[in-house]
Amino acid sequence: MVRLLHGMVIGAALGAFVTATAADRSEFTNLAKSRYVHCAFYTSYETDPATGGPILVEGKADALMLFHGIDARRASARAIYTRMAGSRNVTVVQTGKAIHFIDNVAGMYVMTTVDSCLDFDAKRGICVTYGAVNSRHFDASVLYDPDKVYEKIKNDADPGFCDHSFIGIQEASHDAR
Numbered sequence: 001m002v003r004l005l006h007g008m009v010i011g012a013a014l015g016a017f018v019t020a021t022a023a024d025r026s027e028f029t030n031l032a033k034s035r036y037v038h039c040a041f042y043t044s045y046e047t048d049p050a051t052g053g054p055i056l057v058e059g060k061a062d063a064l065m066l067f068h069g070i071d072a073r074r075a076s077a078r079a080i081y082t083r084m085a086g087s088r089n090v091t092v093v094q095t096g097k098a099i100h101f102i103d104n105v106a107g108m109y110v111m112t113t114v115d116s117c118l119d120f121d122a123k124r125g126i127c128v129t130y131g132a133v134n135s136r137h138f139d140a141s142v143l144y145d146p147d148k149v150y151e152k153i154k155n156d157a158d159p160g161f162c163d164h165s166f167i168g169i170q171e172a173s174h175d176a177r
Helices: 002-015 025-033 146-153
Strands: 036-041 063-071 076-081 087-094 099-105 108-121 126-137 158-165
Touching: 025 087, 025 099, 025 126, 025 158, 036 108, 036 126, 063 087, 076 099, 099 146, 108 146, 108 158, 126 146
Parallel strands: none
Antiparallel strands: 036 063, 036 158, 063 076, 076 087, 087 099, 099 108, 108 126, 126 158
16 A cells, blocks of 8 residues: 555655656756666656646566766766666766666666656655656767757656665664774
8 A cells, every 4th residue: 555655645746747846956866876777767647637648657667777886077877677687887977857767778877857846855855856857869969969969759758766875874784884
């Protein structure tokens, strides 16, 4: 029941996906500093009759991604994608509008773009759930102008959401003494 309720909350938040506020650069900075970023994407979904936006239920995603080892300054991260075997190196491009994770797969680009804040925690002053899309395309200009490519493909991309974890938390294997 709790899982269903949480899925309905995410679904309701994402029902307003089209009108979500753009995340400011500091929110992307927190995401880029995170130890892990988890994303879920949907190729099929119900439509919210009130907003026309997608209803995305947690646990019903068609594809999952995990980004780790994120270093926005070096434009690098590692990614695990449920549609490909193994962990892969990806390019990270942070712009004023979004943060893009780009994987070059033999000339095809798998691009995850995180572009909005869906759930802002005012108490901690951080975004905890982000709006995102995942696309596959052959436009090599994504490596030097990802915002422009994103604008072209965003309506055909798979919608989803991402969250980050472990900001400022020590790993269990490191003794804090």
